[in-house]
Amino acid sequence: MIRLYQPGDEIGINALYEKVFGKQRSLAEWQWKFETFPESSTIVVSEDDGHINGHAAFLKLTARQQGTELSLGERVDIMVDPDFQGRGIYKQIVSRMIEECETEELDILYGFPAETAKQVFMKVAGGKDLGNVPRFLAVNKPGALLAAKVGKLKAIQSPLDKVFSMSIPKKSRHQLRELGDRLAVVDMLYGRFENQYPLHAKRSGSYIQRRFLDHPTKPYQVYTLEQNGYAEGYCVLHEETKENGVSFATIVDLFGPNDEAIIADQLKAIRRFTKADVLNCWAVPDSPRYRALKKAGFFHINSPMPFVIKDFTGTGSYDELADWHLSQSDVDSY
Template identity: 35%
Template sequence: MAVRRYQPGDESQIQTLFQKTFHQERPLDAWEWKFKQNPKHKEPFILVFEENGKILGHISLWLMSAYIKGCVETVGVRVDTMVDPDARGKGIYKHLNDALIEEGRKAGITYLYGFPAPKAKELFLRYTGASHLTDMPRWMYVQKPVSLLASKLSLLKVLKPLDRVYGKIRKSKKTPHGYEVKRITRCDDAFDKLAEKTKHTADGLVVRDAVYLNWRFFDHPVHHYKMTALYKQGQLQGYVITHEKEGRFRNGMIVDWLAVDDDAWRALLEEALSVLREADIVQSWALPSMMPAHLMKKNGFVHKDSPMPLVGKEIESDNTDMNDPDKWFITPGDVDSY
């Protein structure tokens, strides 16, 4: 039994292990998008634990270019850590994490971070010396309070028209912002320039250049996103990515956004709420030190909860100060599940 790198042909066993571990099917094209089409990967960064020809464990990274204090470095986002439920107790998780740190060092990765489930978090901290930076705050804005209540109490459905009145009152308070607004279906080199302009938004943030944004959002095989961009005098000033999901209620999500200054941030929030105007609620993540957190709080969003832990592990010793959550810019788009 041993830990080894991914080899072509492992897909079938990996997909079977995913279904057995997480109790959900994953289309093969979603796996290929995630690991084979990522433009920041030369090859999939996947480690498997194999015994007698059977894959019993799996750990992997999204490799991303990131601005760390303004310089482009490689970071790894932990995804799809799993051990066959019938093989637990063999120390497989520890073997995988030990190999991950060593292989990450060989690959020149500066920093590892991720958003693990509670048990995975506990083991990751124990076996690697990683740090629990914080729990990601989730912010929520109720656009249709009656519809939201009616999703829990059907008797209130007759009152849904009141939401239209509430929406008109809210719309009347919208402030003209003076930007040219465009719907984007493919990013061009203007987004490379925007990434460079905004590289000091935080000490740590993924490089949101055109090739990354096109792959992450427009090439996704399952989710469908909308991108709205702001321009002034022909120059890109910011963008926002939104997504809607139907369920008991209509959930709108601000998945990712980036802007050159405070005015553009404010305009992006207005445009996001306009795009998501049919959603009952709008949600997003934002760390307290981030401009989006201050902006959303000022505009009626409430801190609903903090359900997702953020853990990190420095690979190079001179990056220990990156264990401070205030140094990071993170959105739901940094996670593969959104």
């Protein structure tokens, strides 16, 4: 039976999630993802004799483009119990999800699916592949990377990193300051700069609170980027240390003037500020951020994330990657 979510389903949904993806997810994280963070969410399940064997959902968010408001949905957690595959469940839950999108008058459904899921989604939902989003890296401490791969090089890690640090940009006009409870600053920044960006998820102080500060398991650091004590942008960082000991800082979100030179200066300030060995960030090709990342010493390492949409507007206005502003904040898993 294909139906919409009912209270209590989250237990079976989380059990299916662990079985399909091999990762545990707490009830608190499920609640953040489907109840706290999005403006609303819609969940479709497949049930057989009281057992949830299929799941598809979208998180509903408001988007903006040059003053126009649109309703976005991020497709998430489309999964079928391996013991029930081959019965057409995937097609059924995706088809029902698309029906719910239309019922709720969603303008665009988007996602970053794995290759196999992408092909099925394109076929069943009639979606469009807009291409892959580039990922950039900046290495702050190459000695740490080398030592992680070749243990014998650990002895030269510190002196190598010290020498390399001389090449990291030392000067920038921006300084980082912890946002704290100054959520109104985000509202101010968004009001100033939103019209400089193509289609994007709407930012606000409440968005920052729900998306990052209220996350039950992931620690995010939110900073304003300031000149002479005045905020010119903000950034959200997530830092983690891998099993090999290398520390990574992800620039999950960065918002301010959509100006190549200013973004490059802000990125240099972030590089100088963080203690991480390596930084990574996304950027849409040929955008001001894409060019700014190169100016700030980042390099395009790969393009791992396919971006697909189902456009219900029928306008064709959002069918190119350049029509979008994307960052890792647009993916619920970051």
